[in-house]
Amino acid sequence: MINQVLFKQTFCLNYENLKTIRHWLKSQSHKLNLSYELSQHMILVCNEYCVNLLAHQRLTASHVELKYGLRNNQARFEIIDNGSHWQAMKEKISSAILPEEPACNKLGLALINTYFPDFKYFLTNHQNIIQFNLPQKKSKPQLLIVDDSPSQLALFATFLRDHYQLILFSKPIEALDWLAHSQCNMVITDLHMPNINGFSFRDKVTEFKHCQSLPFIFISADNKDATLLEAARAGIDDYLTKPLNKEKLLTILKRVLKRHSTLASVFEKQLLAQMTPYQSEFPSKIMLRDITIDIDQYPINQGDFLLYREPKKDKPAMLILGDNMGHGPLAKANGIGWFGYIAGLLDAGIESPKEICEILNQQLIAAPNNRHLICLMIMIIDNNNTVHIYNAGMPAALQLSHDKSIHLEENMGLLGINTQLTIEPKRITLTKDVSLHCYSDGLANHPITINQINRLTHYQAKERHMKIWQNPQRSAIDDKTLISIYR
Structure with missing residues (x-):
């Protein structure tokens, strides 16, 4: 499954x-x-x-x-x-x-x-x-190519299909329709086309917010100085004249993509250097009656975020583990915003997991460009020592005891991707032998094997937590959080 x-x-x-x-x-x-x-x-x-x-x-x-x-x-x-x-x-x-x-x-x-x-x-x-x-192919950079000449498109396909994933259009209007809802790594376009030229086409493309920094290369038989100067002033990444030479084309594409990748990396490093943690360091242990909650997280309060609400009168304890989908500073920055949003819901008295998931899902879908996706796991610990787990896109929690191991696969999927949510919790009653282990995908990047899980059943709950956290196969780049709950 x-x-x-x-x-x-x-x-x-x-x-x-x-x-x-x-x-x-x-x-x-x-x-x-x-x-x-x-x-x-x-x-x-x-x-x-x-x-x-x-x-x-x-x-x-x-x-x-x-x-x-x-x-x-x-x-x-x-x-x-x-x-x-x-x-x-x-x-x-x-x-x-x-x-x-x-x-x-x-x-x-x-x-x-x-x-x-x-x-x-x-x-x-x-x-x-x-x-x-699904096939695990190494992803190729995706190029959008627009040319009104079928023979020219065929030549591009012959030159580039072994190195890049190609999206080919003979009509600029169709390319714009595709770009409105899709992303690519570069646009290559003919300069002189019926109804619209390359400059106007590029202006329309950059009206899409997700395309504003997209690399652009013009292809044309027009090598007039005035045209080349206009392209330079427009900030076009490169200008190739026909007829095309395969080796020259491949060299220029590689150089342009590398330059944009370097610029993006520098921007992300500068942004990361200015970011500060958005909550104080979370305690590594929480005691709730005779229930122990062990928590490990690295790096502290950056990509993954944690919220804890202590039990109040007739309200049970609540733990929320969240992760904004993606990597790098922009994902972390978005995580900061959604952490604050969820904290605001709790402060406003909205503490029903179903309501939290529904409201957050609606806001994510309504966000500009609908590019925000959240993994969320809400853990409710009631007075009967039953843990109610609501999982939205997180890896399945692991239930361990001395005689068995179970992945709790009830899952509603990511928040922000679908208007239809089936919100049903998985309920686990804690006994002295049972431990629950909830974690973000940084720990599931290279998952614990069946043999390792079987060995975990022989340990006490505290040791299980340490063994899972010390898994040598965990991701070296993604944020990692592990929460273990036991009596």
Whole structure:
């Protein structure tokens, strides 16, 4: 199963709804900044699989649930349906191959097997699950190329496809529509095109806030001094004249991307140097009746954030662990803002986990450009020594005792990515033998193995906390937080 759910949603399954499903997957992939290629493959595979369910299941499913997330640092995509079990599904997909000659039909299962060959299909709890381990390719820089000449676009593809992920458009208006909702690493555009020239096109692109610092290269047969001077004054990163030379093109692209990467790195270092922690150092231990809460965090109060509310009269104790998705100073700065927002909700008397998640989710979705995503875990410890865990996009909490280990996989997905939330807690009653371990994804980057987890069951709760925190496989760059709760 998926250990860290990033997005999920349930849909009615019918032919009319397939377009809605495709659009939703495209939107979620964009919010998570998944590559264009992976996004397209997920949409295609999901569509073809659902079509096959509608066409071939003996009792057709009424609903499908789509899930995307991580398991052992491996990206996974799942499709769950409530129809009759299709015993031959796995064999049919595994044996399907694309025809050597172009064809227009009977390609669905072959496309699934081609794009995502590492999959499992099984029946559990009266549901069918097809689970895809997504290819772990090293991501290539993504270039948007605009040229009204099909032959020129074909030449770009020949020169660059081994080194870059290419998004090709022959019409500038279509490129603008794509950029309005997507991101790339560089734009290469022809200077002289029908209806709009390269300068006007660039002005329109920079109207998008997320594109204002995007590197731009012009391609043209126009080598007049006046044109070159105008490009220089406009701050264009480079200007190449046709005909194109492959080696020269590759050299210039590499140089421009490196220059922008260096500038971004310098900016982030300067921003990080000016940032200060946004809360005092959190205690490493909290005592609540006979319950111990051990806390370790590194670095202290930067990317991950922690909030604790002591029990008051009839109100239980509350711990909140949050993490703004992303890396670097900008992610930390955004984390500061959302930490303050959640603290404000608590100060205003809004202490229901359901209300906190719903309000925060609405605010994240309404934020400019909708680029803010939050992992959140709320832990309520009531007077009966029961811990209620509300997990929104964090790795699954680990429950340990001397005779078993369980990952608590109930998860509503990231906040800020989906308007539909299913907010249900996982409830664990603490006994003398049970310990709960909740952690951010910095500790799950290289996850604890099954053998390591089994060894943890032989330790006392305090020692379990220390062993998990000292895991040598934890991330060297991401923020890390571990909370252990036991009696």
